[in-house]
Amino acid sequence: MKNNYKNYALSMKALSDETRIKIVEMLSHGELCACKILEAFNITQPTLSYHMKILCDSGLISNRKDGSMTKYSINIENLQELRNFIDIIDENMNTKS
Amino acid sequence: MKNNYKNYALSMKALSDETRIKIVEMLSHGELCACKILEAFNITQPTLSYHMKILCDSGLISNRKDGSMTKYSINIENLQELRNFIDIIDENMNTKS
């Protein structure tokens, strides 16, 4: 089992902001471009761009260029990684030592 | 399904620090007092106290006084809450809309 605490912390940090949590929820229903995401929030375009960068850097989401638009989607494998952490904690708690 | 994004963000923030992630892993093997946790890190006692407060405030861990010691343990229900978030994202992704 990988003891990649630093990676876990990075993913958690990416999700430690309410705006970013909501973005991930939005993307769970399917790929979206930045402009569509922007409509849902009361933030400026540069601020959204900043948040998208953090989410991408964490690996939780991916992006692809489609013409002049950037489309974002969830990276399911990295989300599973996060679940693994919780699973490990859970298993440890249920293990009589 | 509760749309408690603020709560999710709070829990994620509590786990967004490598030290705190490690502390949770330590506690998954059973209750520990602050002094035992402190031994595992290269930080001062006030810094650990600060981290423990953040973890407690998030609800992810609980504490109880035992004489002059404070003993910490994981609050499994709140950890499950976090898993719920991932589960919801997962379900959304697998739902043809």
Add this chain to the structure above:
DNA sequence: AAAACATATTGACAATTATCGATATGTCGA
């Protein structure tokens, strides 16, 4: 009651974060 121990709180500070306006870059349609 005094000393030793365990933990929490306070005040200070450097580093990081979230935000914005301004501007740059790249794409598309007329």
Add this chain to the structure above:
DNA sequence: TCGACATATCGATAATTGTCAATATGTTTT
């Protein structure tokens, strides 16, 4: 090619975070 659109980057700034030394609080031992 020019203007409109979509997004990214830059520079500035206020707020938050992680850390420490010093100190306070509460408990146990002698």
